[in-house]
Amino acid sequence: MTGKNSSGKEISVLKYIDEYRNPELVKAIITEIDREFSTETIQLMEVCGGHTITIYRYGIHKLLPTNLHLISGPGCPVCVTGVQYIDQAIAIARQENVIIASFGDMIRVPGSSSSLQKEKGAGADIRVCYSPMDAVRIAEKNPEKEVVFLGIGFETTAPTVAAAVESAFEHKIENFSVLSAHKTMPQAMKALLDSGDVDLQGFICPGHVSAITGTHIYDFIARDYHIPCVVSGFEPVDMLQTILMILRQINSNRADVENQYSRSVRESGNPKALELMWEIFEEADAEWRGLGIIPGSGLNIREKYHDFDAKIKFSVDVPPARECAGCICRDIMRGVKVPTDCKLFKIVCNPQDPKGSCMVSSEGTCATWFKYVENELNP
Amino acid sequence: MCLAIPMKVIRINGREAVAEVGGVEYRANLTILPDVKVGDYIIVHAGFAIEKLDETAALETLQIWQDIADFDREKQQRKRD
Ligand code: SF4
Numbered sequence: 514m515t516g517k518n519s520s521g522k523e524i525s526v527l528k529y530i531d532e533y534r535n536p537e538l539v540k541a542i543i544t545e546i547d548r549e550f551s552t553e554t555i556q557l558m559e560v561c562g563g564h565t566i567t568i569y570r571y572g573i574h575k576l577l578p579t580n581l582h583l584i585s586g587p588g589c590p591v592c593v594t595g596v597q598y599i600d601q602a603i604a605i606a607r608q609e610n611v612i613i614a615s616f617g618d619m620i621r622v623p624g625s626s627s628s629l630q631k632e633k634g635a636g637a638d639i640r641v642c643y644s645p646m647d648a649v650r651i652a653e654k655n656p657e658k659e660v661v662f663l664g665i666g667f668e669t670t671a672p673t674v675a676a677a678v679e680s681a682f683e684h685k686i687e688n689f690s691v692l693s694a695h696k697t698m699p700q701a702m703k704a705l706l707d708s709g710d711v712d713l714q715g716f717i718c719p720g721h722v723s724a725i726t727g728t729h730i731y732d733f734i735a736r737d738y739h740i741p742c743v744v745s746g747f748e749p750v751d752m753l754q755t756i757l758m759i760l761r762q763i764n765s766n767r768a769d770v771e772n773q774y775s776r777s778v779r780e781s782g783n784p785k786a787l788e789l790m791w792e793i794f795e796e797a798d799a800e801w802r803g804l805g806i807i808p809g810s811g812l813n814i815r816e817k818y819h820d821f822d823a824k825i826k827f828s829v830d831v832p833p834a835r836e837c838a839g840c841i842c843r844d845i846m847r848g849v850k851v852p853t854d855c856k857l858f859k860i861v862c863n864p865q866d867p868k869g870s871c872m873v874s875s876e877g878t879c880a881t882w883f884k885y886v887e888n889e890l891n892p
Numbered sequence: 893m894c895l896a897i898p899m900k901v902i903r904i905n906g907r908e909a910v911a912e913v914g915g916v917e918y919r920a921n922l923t924i925l926p927d928v929k930v931g932d933y934i935i936v937h938a939g940f941a942i943e944k945l946d947e948t949a950a951l952e953t954l955q956i957w958q959d960i961a962d963f964d965r966e967k968q969q970r971k972r973d
Pocket of ligand 1: 856857869873
């Protein structure tokens, strides 16, 4: 798509993207933020890894008043996946006649003693998928093999994996199964608050999780913890407007759930996606890297679909997991430390040779800092 | 995993849409968002359309800030004159 700028020159216009990156609008919002901000220190958490990328890519953190701090939360799906899960996936990958299908990032996450990438090098059949439906197609084409999809991600991804399970169920593709480590966001936010480890004055709530769930999942945080929650989009104008909305709530002593990202998030979410998600999955306890086991924060496959549950199809008993010594991903996930606190950061840990999950995923805090903030902090 | 950018639907074949952004085409499964038409903007996650972009809401948000930015610019201009 193209358009013309004020001097008549052809420019490429990405509709609803470029406008939300307009420096003039950014400046107008910054002026408002400065006006609303009192000198008291305020800490806001961006829960979603996508928001972390926006903040550092555009240098949003540098545009804000110095006492307004943004802390990254547990919203990168690859990062919060426990080492034990990787070990289980590796154990399955080593079995005969198995194909592991996964989103790309997972393959590079270090397990206790190997990674899926290393297993692939050693001959395991591991394939990268763009969509969970790709994994169903692989199963269809390889009836003599068992295809195991690594189901990770939050409420945004779970319905897409549910759709894949439903499709396999409908078409009787019985050599397809999912190793589910899906997680749900509100319980993790609650666990963070209950731990008392971080002092927060507001939540920048995930945009695409909310597009599925709707905005009411945060009601209890506003009500019971008196913390403002604003659902945000992913462009600079979105993030800044969200921060301004939170400041205005703080200044008028309100704690509400507001929706800055109304162009993509409806109050009631996506009912079709939710229906499918709860058809296939049921609530379960889940292990989060850094946060431990959080009751009711995971999604297990329901009994009706047990034939598609890799935990039941395969023996996945593995020895207790071991994390890389020195990696502080766990503390980063809880918002109590930053990547530059890690002695391995940049020295032995980098995106080419990641030692922890936060350095693997592009949404991970360490990877984001490596890419956008390392130089300014380590001149 | 999430392409947080809206893409324009250019074709629909049954349960699948083809959407475009910046000249690149993506396939998007419509199982969890069946009610999509050619010309709609959609958000695609893991190969699935998860939500449709509400263009009125998109423009409203922008308009508020455009007005403020315009006002600020005029104020600056008046100061200078
Ligand atoms: S820099 Fe690497 S080792 Fe350190 S916390 Fe991040 S991922 Fe872990």
